Amino acid sequence: MNITIRPMTVNDYKQVHDVDVMTQKQYLGAKFDQMSEDEKKSHLVSRKSEFQINVDTGYCFVAEDEMKNIVGFVLANETLPFHGKLYIRYIGVNPEVQGQGIGQLLYNKLIEKAKETNADKIVALVNN
Numbered sequence: 001m002n003i004t005i006r007p008m009t010v011n012d013y014k015q016v017h018d019v020d021v022m023t024q025k026q027y028l029g030a031k032f033d034q035m036s037e038d039e040k041k042s043h044l045v046s047r048k049s050e051f052q053i054n055v056d057t058g059y060c061f062v063a064e065d066e067m068k069n070i071v072g073f074v075l076a077n078e079t080l081p082f083h084g085k086l087y088i089r090y091i092g093v094n095p096e097v098q099g100q101g102i103g104q105l106l107y108n109k110l111i112e113k114a115k116e117t118n119a120d121k122i123v124a125l126v127n128n
Contacts, residue, residue: 074091110122
């Protein structure tokens with residue numbers, strides 16, 4: 001599978017949202033399907049109201065296959081007022097293609113961008 005990592009755009013919303021839903025279903029299992037729409041929205045990171053803000057950070061990327069389907073994404077931002085420190089809000093990869101190095105490609109692109117912008121730290125929280 002040929003994967004291209006590129007900056008996220010507002011036009012990516014629908015596909016990013018779809019991957020977000022898939023990964024939340026994978027993480028939460030049947031519990032996700034039993035939630036109200038408001039509860040589901042609270043678990044999703046791809047909120048339409050915040051999407052433009054995420055794109056504008058310059059630290060959000062998508063992984064695209066050769067058919068231009070988005071199969072993964074990473075949302076990150078600079079932690080203001082602490083310039084030079086990036087915070088990874090979320091990384092998600094379509095469950096059907098997990099284990100193929102797509103998450104690593106997304107991390108590599110974020111690290112490359114961090115170096116370009118002189119960010120000296122990248123921070124992430126991990127759920128188990």
